[in-house]
Amino acid sequence: MQLTFFSPPPPHDDPILNQIHHGLCEEILPRIPSQSVNLIVTSPPYADQRKNTYGGIAPDDYVAWFMPIGDELKRVLHPSGSFILNIKERVVDGERHTYVLELILEMRKRGWLWTEEYCWHKKNSYPGKWSNRFRDSWERLLHFTKSRKFDMYQEEVMVPVGDWAETRLRTLSETDKRRDESKVGSGFGKNISNWVGREKVYPNNVLHMATECYNRGHSASFPVALPQWFIKLFTKPGDVVLDPFIGSGTTAAAAKRLARNYIGIEKSEEYVTISRERLEQTPYGIDANAPSEQSDLSELRGSADSAVPQRQTGITEPKMPAFESLTVRAGG
Numbered sequence: 001m002q003l004t005f006f007s008p009p010p011p012h013d014d015p016i017l018n019q020i021h022h023g024l025c026e027e028i029l030p031r032i033p034s035q036s037v038n039l040i041v042t043s044p045p046y047a048d049q050r051k052n053t054y055g056g057i058a059p060d061d062y063v064a065w066f067m068p069i070g071d072e073l074k075r076v077l078h079p080s081g082s083f084i085l086n087i088k089e090r091v092v093d094g095e096r097h098t099y100v101l102e103l104i105l106e107m108r109k110r111g112w113l114w115t116e117e118y119c120w121h122k123k124n125s126y127p128g129k130w131s132n133r134f135r136d137s138w139e140r141l142l143h144f145t146k147s148r149k150f151d152m153y154q155e156e157v158m159v160p161v162g163d164w165a166e167t168r169l170r171t172l173s174e175t176d177k178r179r180d181e182s183k184v185g186s187g188f189g190k191n192i193s194n195w196v197g198r199e200k201v202y203p204n205n206v207l208h209m210a211t212e213c214y215n216r217g218h219s220a221s222f223p224v225a226l227p228q229w230f231i232k233l234f235t236k237p238g239d240v241v242l243d244p245f246i247g248s249g250t251t252a253a254a255a256k257r258l259a260r261n262y263i264g265i266e267k268s269e270e271y272v273t274i275s276r277e278r279l280e281q282t283p284y285g286i287d288a289n290a291p292s293e294q295s296d297l298s299e300l301r302g303s304a305d306s307a308v309p310q311r312q313t314g315i316t317e318p319k320m321p322a323f324e325s326l327t328v329r330a331g332g
């Protein structure tokens, strides 16, 4: 594996940067200077979830709980920065609760732009049976910004063009050679001929990533590939990445690997210890194309990953006899 080293990391004695801070983010965020953060990536505690592990917020109280934190995040974010919020509404009383939708509307009232929504498809979903819905296999990644012009390095996340190009681009129609506007007025027009001879293309807004199998002592960790993708897309080396609900330190580990500065906040002392130990083991500034911790693990585990249960969103799940013997520790 080829490693590329960036400039040396900043000293660890900075009171804010490259630290996992122990405490409530409500109390620690005010110490962070205004407009000093380039990207926020986080997965907050879910509504009423995991009461036994790290507390939960009642769905009806969720927006009121989150908004003061959201205001602080807006203050610390640079005008050209981005905020990625990983969240999914749970099922309450047989229907999806609306707190995520209400949260988006409230964020907009407070000056945020709801710029985009990415979908995390948890590709290691295993089968289940419910009377009124199917297995929950995706989560929202809400993208908020402070302005319409924000930093975005799209070339950093390009993907191989894929086999379709072989056949699709071999013979082009007249329509393929000019920009063909969307018939449904979506604004997503396309000129197919632009892609002839290219090896890489831009990805779409669905991220197919497996949940963490080995979850580092945290019941809700997301895969390191998830923050890594957004860090590459929205920051450059030396920028500052914040996660106010850092859990097992995943966002900070991704930032460190990509030679970005990190700020992590976590209320649980146990998770702070786990995060700090993890960060000590994490190499600084390895090549962006090098496999991540997660992909190293997925490669090794192969098909066992396909039996990992998902982060639950209020759906009671029947036991799956076929998988009972497998370790079930992922999700969140």
Ligand SMILES: C[S@@+](CC[C@H](N)C(=O)[O-])C[C@H]1O[C@@H](n2cnc3c(N)ncnc32)[C@H](O)[C@@H]1O
Pocket (backbone or CB within 6 Å): 023, 024, 025, 026, 042, 043, 044, 045, 046, 054, 055, 218, 220, 221, 222, 223, 244, 245, 246, 247, 248, 249, 250, 251, 265, 266, 267, 268, 271, 332
């Ligand atoms: C969904 S988990 C984050 C998991 C993380 N993405 C990872 O990969 O490990 C949410 C975390 O937020 C922490 N937390 C909950 N309320 C908090 C608060 N007010 N301030 C700081 N941390 C909090 C919980 O202890 C939990 O570890």
